[in-house]
Amino acid sequence: MKFNLLMAGLLSGAALMTTTALPTLAVELHFVSGSTGDDLAFYAEEFKKFTASTGDTVTIVPMPSSTTDQFAQYKLWLAAGNSDIDVYQTDVIWAPQLADQFVDLTAAAKDVVKDHFPSIVASQTVNGKLVALPAFTDAGVLYYRKDLLAKYKQPVPKTWDEMAKTAKIVQDGERAAGNKDIWGYVFQGNAYEGLTCDALEWVKSYGGGQIVEPDGSISINNPKAVAAIEQAKTWINTISPPGVLAYQEEESRGVWQTGNAVFMRNWPYAYSLGNGADSKVKGLFDVSALPSGPGGTPAATLGGWNIAVSKYSKNPDAAIKLALFISSTEFQKDRAVTRSALPTIAALYDDPDVVKAQPIVPNMKNAFLNAVARPSRGAGIKYNEVSSDFWSAVHDTLSGNGSAAANLETLEAKLTELKGAGW
Ligand code: GLC
Secondary structure (H helix, E strand, C coil), X not given: CHHHHHHHHHHHHHHHHHCCCCCCCCCEEEEEEECCCCHHHHHHHHHHHHHHHHCCEEEEEEECCCHHHHHHHHHHHHHCCXXXXXXXXXXXXXXXXXXXXXXXXXXXXXXCHHHECHHHHHHCEECCEECCEEEEEEECEEEEEHHHHHHCCCCCCCEHHHHHHHHXXXXXXXXXXXXXXXXXXXXXXCXXXXXXXXXXXXXXXXXXXXXXXXXXXXXXXXXXXXXXXXXXXXXXXXXXXXXXXXXXXXXXXXXXXXXXXXXXXXXXXXXHHHCCCCCCCCCCEEEECCCECCCCCCCCXXXXXXXXXXXXXXXXXXXXHHHHHHHCHHHHHHHHHHHCCECCEHXXXXXXXXXXXXXXXXXHHHHHXXXXXXXXXXXXXXXXXXXXXXXXXXXXXXXXXXXXXHHHHHHHHHHHHHHCCCC
């Protein structure tokens, strides 16, 4: 900081001799983001380019990878008017809840907003205010071990039933052959937002709706949703380790990457990491759409992350530049090529470097475009409570605390009370 001020002082002195425009002082920005995989190392590398072109430095404030934990912390900071953080990486579901705390980016992004998928821009627009700029998008996907399916002559499963049967066949066979640690299926079973994502996929793929429908009606208490969650319960301790009830994305990936799972539900980021030099499953796996329920169609939950500027930032202009930088085509291309992240810019899905480095990216375009959104728009500022009531009901069921039917009935009553006269 001292150095920057000194430099700026020297520069402004020099500038005064030649021009009347005063150069702006270099600033130190603080950027906060959850850490999943090696995201933060990636950010640190990219920010060197930002500093080289603007002179502004960026300090990364690391957070846990759980979006639920991040949200709780950010709400506290923002409610207290914290000016220490300038730029936030925000989950796609947060825009309506945090809209008042962030700067409107409409004017700053007017030349680039057309490059991004309109649905994502719409998800970040609240009452005409552009709350955050898209950074990357996400959709749930099934990872499977090509080598093990070939060994046991099993096809890639299309239904949850097939998935569970194949998982059991391969798990039993591999254990008998000496791999005592292998499991059939790992997913995100912890009581947090990730379980909302996974369970929404089960329910939707059974034709059981999306918890709260776009028209605001509460649909979750229905027989298809009950059947979907009861089916997931049968996996616990048969094809899924009991510990899965505490797994988030990274724990699932840990089991998967040590070669101890036949199938995994995760987001695209696990693709590049699974093919990394230190991964035991490098080159041994592929991805497909998640399975569906009886008579249903596959469903992937829509995820994704965006970049917002705090309205309490003392350096909003520099912070907006940083947000534009992270959202830019160049940055998104680097993230797609090295991290298999799905761009929010349509043109990048056909980019030859992206296609070559991470074939999952072009293959995921349709999955993402058809992904099911969580009811964060319908439930507005009450979304976090809707989601936590939902994941609690699901987690209770998976843990053996009450049947899905009883837990969804209680959930419906809670959501009805929460909704009150309207969302
Ligand atoms: C991924 C998704 C995000 C979601 C989270 C749940 O990071 O991109 O939208 O909320 O997973 O764990």
